[in-house]
Structures are given as C-alpha cells and as structure tokens.
Amino acid sequence: MATLLHLDSSVFSGSASSSRPVTEAFRKAWLEQHPEGTVVYRDLAADPVPHITADAHLAGFTAPDDHTPEQSAAFSARVRLIEELESADAILIGAPMYNFSIPSTLKAWLDNVILFGRTAGVDAPAAKGTPVTVVASRGGSYAPGTPREGMEYVQNFLGATLRDTLQLDLDFIVPELTMAPTNPAMSELIPLFEASREKALQDAQVKGKAVAARISA
Structure with missing residues (x-):
C-alpha cells in the first residue's frame, strides 16, 4: 500500500492555521486516489520530536x-x-x-532525519527522489520583485535541505498575505490574500491527485 508521510508544524489548529487547511486538502485528494493507503501523521506543534542532542548526533558517526x-x-x-x-x-x-x-519544531525534525552516510552525503541517499510537497504559508509576500524578497528563508532553506541534501523531489504551495484579514495596515490586500488562499487550496487538490497518480504508475 502507498504511504504518505504528513507533517504539520503550525502552532494554530484547524481553520485558525493558514497551512493546515491546505495540507488537509492535499491529503484528502491523495487518499481519494489511495483509499487503502497509509498516512503517517506527525503534528510537530502538538507532539514535537526531540531536538538533536550531542548523544543523538555523535551516535550517527559511531559504530552501533x-x-x-x-x-x-x-x-x-x-x-x-x-x-x-x-x-x-x-x-x-x-x-x-x-x-x-x-x-x-520542523527544524528539529530535519536535524533528526538528515544523517550523512544514510539519508544525505552519499550518491543515492535513502529517500532520494521521493516527492515532497511543502505548504509554505506566510503573512506577507516575499515573492521575487517584492520589497521583502531578500528576507525569504523558508523556501531557500527547505530547498537546501529537502532538495539539495536529502535529494527529494521538491514542490511548493505558497499561500501568502495571510495576515491581511487581521492586520489593519494590510486591509487593502485582503482580496489578494483570498485569491492566494483559494489558489493554494486548488493547487493542493491538483497536486495531491498528481502525486498519488505518480505513485500508482
């Protein structure tokens, strides 16, 4: 059976979160294609994994x-x-x-799963080529050409870790301007936020089905 590993890291639950409804839409679309599939779910905000320690780090470079x-x-x-x-x-x-x-909490997960000699740092790391979809929600806009383009460290960092280090097949969905409904200074951007949210939900459905179909092929 096909297996989806689903991680959420928003500190907000349900519709209060900007990323969780989008990951839920992806997951639902994926399960429609794989109704007998397995979803391994981790809520890193509610149940965080341990931060890396000296013992956990050094053990990765020491014979069992x-x-x-x-x-x-x-x-x-x-x-x-x-x-x-x-x-x-x-x-x-x-x-x-x-x-x-x-x-x-997401950084802690990455620190645990990046293990040189197994998942990284070798010609064929253990999870190489696995499709990974990241819902990178953000309160403002950091898109190319915007004033805060140079302050975008989510996609850049995850590109370096997920794509370049773990060699996963990385794709992003980016709901942005999510603070517009609650920040009076951004009120004129609410229509753009709503359009971005709707596009993200639609993209999640499309990509969830596409990833599922890829696994079935």
Whole structure:
C-alpha cells in the first residue's frame, strides 16, 4: 500500500492555521486516489520530536557496538523518524513562516532525519527522489520583485535541505498575505490574500491527485 508521510508544524489548529487547511486538502485528494493507503501523521506543534542532542548526533558517526547507553537511546528515537522518511512514497509538510524562517519544531525534525552516510552525503541517499510537497504559508509576500524578497528563508532553506541534501523531489504551495484579514495596515490586500488562499487550496487538490497518480504508475 502507498504511504504518505504528513507533517504539520503550525502552532494554530484547524481553520485558525493558514497551512493546515491546505495540507488537509492535499491529503484528502491523495487518499481519494489511495483509499487503502497509509498516512503517517506527525503534528510537530502538538507532539514535537526531540531536538538533536550531542548523544543523538555523535551516535550517527559511531559504530552501533560502540554506542554508549545514552547514545543508543537517543539514536533509536532518531532512527524511527528516519525510517518513516525512508518508507514514505510521498511526503507532505506544512511549513508556515515564523520570523522569516521555519518553525523550530520542523527544524528539529530535519536535524533528526538528515544523517550523512544514510539519508544525505552519499550518491543515492535513502529517500532520494521521493516527492515532497511543502505548504509554505506566510503573512506577507516575499515573492521575487517584492520589497521583502531578500528576507525569504523558508523556501531557500527547505530547498537546501529537502532538495539539495536529502535529494527529494521538491514542490511548493505558497499561500501568502495571510495576515491581511487581521492586520489593519494590510486591509487593502485582503482580496489578494483570498485569491492566494483559494489558489493554494486548488493547487493542493491538483497536486495531491498528481502525486498519488505518480505513485500508482
């Protein structure tokens, strides 16, 4: 059966989040194509994974027989996350922009699953080529040509980690101007926000089905 690894990292739940409704639309479309499929879900805000520790880090470069008890415990938790990544046929990530970058909970997940010699740093990393769709919601606009283009670190960072390091097949959906309804200074941008949100929901449905069809092929 096909497996979708779905990660959300927004601190807001339900419709209060700008990224969760979009990831839910993708997931629903994917499941319509794979009704018997498996979804491995992690809500990194509600149930964060451990931040990387010295034991968890050093264990990745130490032979298992030489692990200390502390390294073995820390590394086993890390391996569970890596195996979820390796077993996925597709990956879906909700990655809202917080203070110009990704949530720390998502960074913690990345620090755990990036393991040189296994998922990175080799000719054929373990999850190479797996399609990953990232819903990168943001309160303003950081698109090319906008005044804040140079402050966009979500897509740039995830491009470096997911595409260049893990060698996943990366695609983005970007709902933007999400603060327009609540920030009076952005009130004139509400129509643009609504259009961006609608496009993101439509893109999620289309891409969810397309990724599912790719797996079926």
